[in-house]
Amino acid sequence: MKIFGFQIPSVFSLLIWAGVWEVIGQLEWVFIFPPLSGVLIELWDLVGTNAFHKASISTLKSFCYGMFFAITGGVSLGFFMGRVDAANKLLGMWVNIFASAPLSSLVPVLILLFGLGQTTIIVTVVLFAIWIITLDTLAGIKHVSPSLIEMGQSFGASRWNLLYKILFWAALPEILAGIRMGFIRAVKGVIIGQLLVSIIDFGQMFATFSRNLYMEEFWALTLVLFVFALGISSLIGEMEKRVEYYAGVRD
Amino acid sequence: MSSPSASVATPIASPSFRISQITIWRVLSLILLFGAWEIAGRVPISIAFPTFFETMSSLGTMIIDGRMAKAYAKTLEPLVIGIGLSTAFGIIFGVLMGLSRKFQWIGEPIFIVMQAAPMAALIPLVTFLYGIGVAAKVVAVVILAAPIIVLNCFRAVRNASPSLIQMCQSFQGSQIQVIRKVIIPDAAPMMFSGLRLGVAAGFIGVILAELLITPNGVGDLITYHRSVAEYADMYAAIFSIVFFAAVTVGLLEKAEVTIFRPEKKGAA
Amino acid sequence: MAIAEQNTIPLAAPTFSDNNIVEVKGVSKFYEPDIQALLDINLGFPKGQMTTLLGPSGCGKTTLLKIIAGLLEPTEGDVFVNGQLVTGPGPERAFVFQDFALMPWATVLRNVSFGLELRGMAKDERYEIARRYITNVGLEGFGEKYPHELSGGMRQRVGLARAMAVDADVLMMDEPFSAVDEQTRRQFQEDLLNLLSIEKKTVLFVTHSIEEAVYVSDQIVLLSPRPGRINKTVRPDIDHAASSDEIRRGKNYLDSVEEIWHELKGYLE
Numbered sequence: 001m002k003i004f005g006f007q008i009p010s011v012f013s014l015l016i017w018a019g020v021w022e023v024i025g026q027l028e029w030v031f032i033f034p035p036l037s038g039v040l041i042e043l044w045d046l047v048g049t050n051a052f053h054k055a056s057i058s059t060l061k062s063f064c065y066g067m068f069f070a071i072t073g074g075v076s077l078g079f080f081m082g083r084v085d086a087a088n089k090l091l092g093m094w095v096n097i098f099a100s101a102p103l104s105s106l107v108p109v110l111i112l113l114f115g116l117g118q119t120t121i122i123v124t125v126v127l128f129a130i131w132i133i134t135l136d137t138l139a140g141i142k143h144v145s146p147s148l149i150e151m152g153q154s155f156g157a158s159r160w161n162l163l164y165k166i167l168f169w170a171a172l173p174e175i176l177a178g179i180r181m182g183f184i185r186a187v188k189g190v191i192i193g194q195l196l197v198s199i200i201d202f203g204q205m206f207a208t209f210s211r212n213l214y215m216e217e218f219w220a221l222t223l224v225l226f227v228f229a230l231g232i233s234s235l236i237g238e239m240e241k242r243v244e245y246y247a248g249v250r251d
Numbered sequence: 252m253s254s255p256s257a258s259v260a261t262p263i264a265s266p267s268f269r270i271s272q273i274t275i276w277r278v279l280s281l282i283l284l285f286g287a288w289e290i291a292g293r294v295p296i297s298i299a300f301p302t303f304f305e306t307m308s309s310l311g312t313m314i315i316d317g318r319m320a321k322a323y324a325k326t327l328e329p330l331v332i333g334i335g336l337s338t339a340f341g342i343i344f345g346v347l348m349g350l351s352r353k354f355q356w357i358g359e360p361i362f363i364v365m366q367a368a369p370m371a372a373l374i375p376l377v378t379f380l381y382g383i384g385v386a387a388k389v390v391a392v393v394i395l396a397a398p399i400i401v402l403n404c405f406r407a408v409r410n411a412s413p414s415l416i417q418m419c420q421s422f423q424g425s426q427i428q429v430i431r432k433v434i435i436p437d438a439a440p441m442m443f444s445g446l447r448l449g450v451a452a453g454f455i456g457v458i459l460a461e462l463l464i465t466p467n468g469v470g471d472l473i474t475y476h477r478s479v480a481e482y483a484d485m486y487a488a489i490f491s492i493v494f495f496a497a498v499t500v501g502l503l504e505k506a507e508v509t510i511f512r513p514e515k516k517g518a519a
Numbered sequence: 520m521a522i523a524e525q526n527t528i529p530l531a532a533p534t535f536s537d538n539n540i541v542e543v544k545g546v547s548k549f550y551e552p553d554i555q556a557l558l559d560i561n562l563g564f565p566k567g568q569m570t571t572l573l574g575p576s577g578c579g580k581t582t583l584l585k586i587i588a589g590l591l592e593p594t595e596g597d598v599f600v601n602g603q604l605v606t607g608p609g610p611e612r613a614f615v616f617q618d619f620a621l622m623p624w625a626t627v628l629r630n631v632s633f634g635l636e637l638r639g640m641a642k643d644e645r646y647e648i649a650r651r652y653i654t655n656v657g658l659e660g661f662g663e664k665y666p667h668e669l670s671g672g673m674r675q676r677v678g679l680a681r682a683m684a685v686d687a688d689v690l691m692m693d694e695p696f697s698a699v700d701e702q703t704r705r706q707f708q709e710d711l712l713n714l715l716s717i718e719k720k721t722v723l724f725v726t727h728s729i730e731e732a733v734y735v736s737d738q739i740v741l742l743s744p745r746p747g748r749i750n751k752t753v754r755p756d757i758d759h760a761a762s763s764d765e766i767r768r769g770k771n772y773l774d775s776v777e778e779i780w781h782e783l784k785g786y787l788e
Binding site: 145147148150151152153154155156157161165166169170172243 | 585588589590607608609610612613614616617618620622624633634636637638685
């Protein structure tokens with residue numbers, strides 16, 4: 001969109017939507033949409049509270065643990081399936097099923113097995129994120145140009161050399177894309193897990209806010225989480241761009 | 252091991268040989284996971300972890316006595332309506348945004364935000380507006396499924412082949428003809444794969460809504476049997492929904508290949 | 520003249536003699552269930568000469584090259600290099616790839632020195648060697664560039680430098696010029712011949728271009744398709760010391776091109 005000849009980046013259209021929200025809120029059409037200004041003021045108070053600090057630290061912890069397991073597990077599983085055909089044939093079907101399964105239905109089982117605490121949240125994060133990382137890593141390995149592998153072999157590269165000097169780097173763009181998608185899914189997973197466990201961290205806050213109709217608080221918390229999710233995905237997007245320069249050479 | 256590629260034609264096995272090979276691996280793969288499940292259940296790793304066969308027999312009972320059918324009727328209705336609505340949104344907004352830079356400017360960022368953000372957080376709010384009926388579940392499906400469907404439709408239209416469009420224009424095709432006869436058909440495969448992703452997200456949404464707000468459907472089967480400690484029934488319900496979602500998504504994927512990408516048939 | 524002397528060496532291939540650095544004996548390659556890529560290939564590659572495998576697509580010429588390189592295993596038969604049975608890739612052979620096979624994440628310098636890196640040579644040492652070969656192929660000053668910053672022809676020069684840097688006796692080139700445009704290709708062919716006249720390598724060259732084969736080769740092996748078989752061996756007898764124009768207008772060059780074209784036409788149906 002151009003105004004007075006200036007190209008306005010499209011992110012700014014979000015400001016228009018924010019304006020729409022404010023107007024709807026001021027008109028008091030529906031009580032679940034309080035004015036954005038009120039939400040922002042509430043947000044300022046919210047991030048100062050102890051409860052919020054505790055919840056964010058604990059959520060961030062579950063998130064980081066979960067992502068650590070998801071990335072190490074997903075990347076190694078992807079490599080394994082990419083290099084060992086039998087593993088791919090045995091596990092491929094399950095990885096694909098779990099990647100698109102309604103994992104929210106598994107959370108009740110996790111609660112049974114791991115209790116109403118942080119472990120359940122961590123496992124939820126892993127379950128949400130690991131499959132897409134595996135699939136993307138696998139795709140990356142499968143797309144490595146055969147001649148690049150032959151090049152390594154023709155110079156007598158050992159299996160290990162081939163793996164960490166060629167395959168890993170060649171598959172890196174796909175691996176990063178998988179990790180970015182994994183992060184996005186993990187944020188969703190951590191929230192779904194906490195909503196269902198509902199007695200810890202943000203899940204408990206959401207439950208309290210919605211039970212008591214604290215709509216401004218509810219939206220403030222939602223906004224914080226949205227910003228966090230977007231921040232993470234654009235951060236990894238940046239990293240991806242850095243390695244993109246060679247992704248184009250692929251085909 | 253992947254064998255080094257050859258410049259010569261790859262072997263073309265006879266179809267029957269191929270199919271039997273695939274079937275064998277499928278069966279092995281099923282045995283692997285279900286076997287692990289059975290063993291874990293027998294150990295048992297937890298009192299709340301029934302074996303595979305217990306779960307399957309529960310599943311059989313639940314199918315025969317009609318509990319499954321009732322629950323699925325409750326779950327699928329909002330899912331189908333929600334996906335239908337999301338698809339309609341997707342095509343309308345996607346085509347508008349794909350064809351007009353102005354619509355793209357105003358629409359793309361908000362849909363990207365919705366796709367990347369944990370929209371599930373909003374589900375508890377839905378009940379204040381729509382109660383605990385079908386409408387609430389439909390909304391839950393739409394807020395999770397619509398963003399991905401809209402974005403895919405938009406990208407599909409935006410990436411429609413420029414040379415095809417110019418071809419149509421060179422034969423004096425009108426703007427409407429270009430859209431109807433070239434852009435939409437060219438964008439169809441990618442729109443359809445957006446639909447597939449949307450369905451997967453919709454399943455998550457409807458189950459989450461049933462677990463969180465509306466006490467019926469498959470989600471309620473899970474909650475109810477957990478509360479009365481009938482774990483085999485609970486696992487059967489979960490197994491059935493994961494299986495059902497996998498089959499649905501798998502069929503959509505197959506349909507995508509058969510309808511839109513015949514060149515990929517067999518390779519997929 | 521050095522070249523004229525070379526041509527006087529009697530080399531009615533395929534004969535097995537001490538003169539051959541690479542010998543292929545009874546090699547066949549089948550892909551299951553019943554696709555025959557190569558059938559009973561017997562061939563000798565004379566030391567210090569350029570031998571071209573020429574044929575239409577699907578005749579298995581790249582397969583044969585990769586078998587000699589040790590990248591593929593023959594179904595039947597053996598390959599000997601310097602009298603040693605080939606069981607895999609070896610340091611006496613170096614490969615130049617059709618699609619260059621450059622590592623896009625590494626600089627030209629690292630790409631060229633990669634073969635040496637895999638042999639465990641120290642960094643300073645291998646970079647010094649690599650720099651020398653980068654200069655030799657005409658890429659001086661491009662050492663710190665990345666492959667995507669180079670043109671197609673320059674990328675293949677990197678591939679060539681990499682193969683030269685490991686100082687192998689046998690250089691194997693799989694359609695090295697097929698992905699570069701025609702003018703670059705001609706320039707490259709000339710440079711390659713100049714370089715080889717200094718380096719004295721044995722070159723195994725695969726191409727589907729008749730003109731290219733005749734222009735660069737001492738010996739041309741014609742392969743017929745499905746299954747790949749040796750049909751004929753041609754020795755163009757061209758004076759490579761002459762200028763490019765002279766060669767391309769010379770009688771030997773034109774006659775050989777014509778002869779090979781007639782032969783290949785027979786493979787079409």
